Amino acid sequence: MVFSRRELLLGAATTAVSGLSLPSRLAFAAGRFANTLKIPTLIEGKPGEGGKLFELGVQAGMSKFLPDVSTPTIGINGAYLGPAIKCSAGDRVSIRTRNNLTEPTTLHWHGLHIPARYDGGPHQVVEPGAVWEPSFEIKQKASLCWYHSHLMEGTGEQVLRGLAGLFLIDDDESRSLNLPSEYGVDDIPLILQDRRFNREGSFEYLSTMGDIEMGYEGDVIVVNGTVDPHVMLRRQRTRLRVLNGSNSRIYMLGRDDGADLVIIGSDGSLLERPVRQRRVRLGPGERIELLIDMQPDQTVTLMSYPVIAGAMGSGMMMRGMRGNSETFPIIELRAGQLETSDLSIPERLIAVPNWNPAKAERTRIITLDMAMMGMGRMGGPEMDGPMGINGRSIDINRIDLRIPLGDVEIWEIRNTTPLTHPFHIHDVQFRVLDRAGALPQPYEHGLKDTVLVDPGSAVRIITEFSDFADPDHPYMYHCHILEHEDAGMMGQFVVV
Numbered sequence: 467m468v469f470s471r472r473e474l475l476l477g478a479a480t481t482a483v484s485g486l487s488l489p490s491r492l493a494f495a496a497g498r499f500a501n502t503l504k505i506p507t508l509i510e511g512k513p514g515e516g517g518k519l520f521e522l523g524v525q526a527g528m529s530k531f532l533p534d535v536s537t538p539t540i541g542i543n544g545a546y547l548g549p550a551i552k553c554s555a556g557d558r559v560s561i562r563t564r565n566n567l568t569e570p571t572t573l574h575w576h577g578l579h580i581p582a583r584y585d586g587g588p589h590q591v592v593e594p595g596a597v598w599e600p601s602f603e604i605k606q607k608a609s610l611c612w613y614h615s616h617l618m619e620g621t622g623e624q625v626l627r628g629l630a631g632l633f634l635i636d637d638d639e640s641r642s643l644n645l646p647s648e649y650g651v652d653d654i655p656l657i658l659q660d661r662r663f664n665r666e667g668s669f670e671y672l673s674t675m676g677d678i679e680m681g682y683e684g685d686v687i688v689v690n691g692t693v694d695p696h697v698m699l700r701r702q703r704t705r706l707r708v709l710n711g712s713n714s715r716i717y718m719l720g721r722d723d724g725a726d727l728v729i730i731g732s733d734g735s736l737l738e739r740p741v742r743q744r745r746v747r748l749g750p751g752e753r754i755e756l757l758i759d760m761q762p763d764q765t766v767t768l769m770s771y772p773v774i775a776g777a778m779g780s781g782m783m784m785r786g787m788r789g790n791s792e793t794f795p796i797i798e799l800r801a802g803q804l805e806t807s808d809l810s811i812p813e814r815l816i817a818v819p820n821w822n823p824a825k826a827e828r829t830r831i832i833t834l835d836m837a838m839m840g841m842g843r844m845g846g847p848e849m850d851g852p853m854g855i856n857g858r859s860i861d862i863n864r865i866d867l868r869i870p871l872g873d874v875e876i877w878e879i880r881n882t883t884p885l886t887h888p889f890h891i892h893d894v895q896f897r898v899l900d901r902a903g904a905l906p907q908p909y910e911h912g913l914k915d916t917v918l919v920d921p922g923s924a925v926r927i928i929t930e931f932s933d934f935a936d937p938d939h940p941y942m943y944h945c946h947i948l949e950h951e952d953a954g955m956m957g958q959f960v961v962v
């Protein structure tokens with residue numbers, strides 16, 4: 467049985483909790499790790515008139531995930547996902563983006579601090595056959611950012627089919643640290659995704675009532691487009707740059723041997739100092755950078771573990787509460803003979819920009835709302851759609867916030883729903899001040915653009931809206947569960 471998005475949205479408002487789909491069972495977590503991890507092609511641009519020119523073509527294709535069947539997909543310069551764009555702070559870049567699909571699309575540069583008219587959100591639609599060429603300077607810290615479709619009401623489906631890629635930013639500060647940085651050798655990206663498949667091989671999407679309410683979760687884990695992957699590590703030390711590129715799944719990463727993860731980076735920067743922790747929670751849109759040291763012939767499996775839920779209820783609610791309740795392997799890291807690496811870790815990595823809360827111009831209250839699960843919106847007026855922010859679903863013709871250029875602001879993001887939401891703000895990188903009044907996790911102390919907000923809880927972030935004022939072109943802020951974003955949990959701001 468397949469529901470249309472409209473049927474799902476209509477049904478959603480009246481569906482009781484008991485009608486939701488059960489947590490997905492991971493059908494293909496086979497754990498044999500039979501396939502070699504694919505590494506996205508790295509592109510560094512060609513010298514052009516005003517800087518580096520990158521050429522991207524969005525195209526349709528067929529991909530092989532499962533034995534015996536093929537899957538219709540879309541990608542950038544390939545059938546599924548896109549190349550990793552590499553540049554340095556201070557670079558001027560132009561990205562010539564041609565849409566070779568028969569449907570409109572957009573490419574949003576997630577995490578980039580650039581003018582709103584080049585942001586690639588729902589206002590920068592690239593029609594079939596058209597070319598869009600945003601051009602901007604890289605004005606931010608070394609980090610793993612990414613790009614993906616941001617089509618109005620079509621983001622979830624286009625990202626699911628493959629419209630996403632990595633955007634790697636380097637700077638002098640990060641280069642001076644001697645971190646592993648040979649792409650594909652000791653600096654390896656991992657794009658974590660999950661998918662469900664129909665029998666004939668196509669992706670299954672929006673086929674249960676829960677797909678929109680809870681967010682879409684697949685039963686097959688796919689890393690860089692590879693099912694059941696392993697990667698051969700060649701050096702003693704490897705840097706893993708992990709993007710949660712899933713539509714809605716929250717991972718709780720850990721090593722199967724119980725050793726600590728060494729975390730050196732968050733969404734928009736390296737951390738001030740390395741953090742050692744057994745588990746790291748990573749929501750959709752979030753990134754972390756890890757260091758993994760291996761012994762010759764060692765094997766380590768990067769796993770996802772159950773997210774420990776709060777006091778509330780059943781296993782089904784646990785998935786909704788704070789992430790999934792499953793244990794499953796993501797990728798096997800294999801070592802043979804190993805070349806030597808510099809195994810020291812600087813105690814101090816970088817200085818992370820920060821803002822003084824006492825100097826903030828204002829605190830804005832941002833409330834995430836769902837009028838569903840038979841509960842209605844809690845503690846507020848009736849909403850104009852199934853999901854929204856501050857009681858309103860996205861209206862592409864309405865500006866929700868006008869922010870003075872140069873404002874330092876605190877945003878208090880409140881979650882009145884029974885689910886955890888990853889909240890993302892375009893244009894800026896922020897610091898997380900606190901979560902439910904307590905300090906955020908140590909690995910959240912870098913710059914971030916996406917943060918998990920738990921049910922019945924609030925997260926406060928602080929940031930500065932600098933450099934780019936434009937009253938006519940808005941930036942978006944939204945839940946990065948793509949089904950929630952498509953269902954209206956999104957707003958727009960202009961910097962003036």
Ligand SMILES: [Cu+2]
Pocket residue numbers: 886887888945946947950951955
């Ligand atoms: Cu959400």
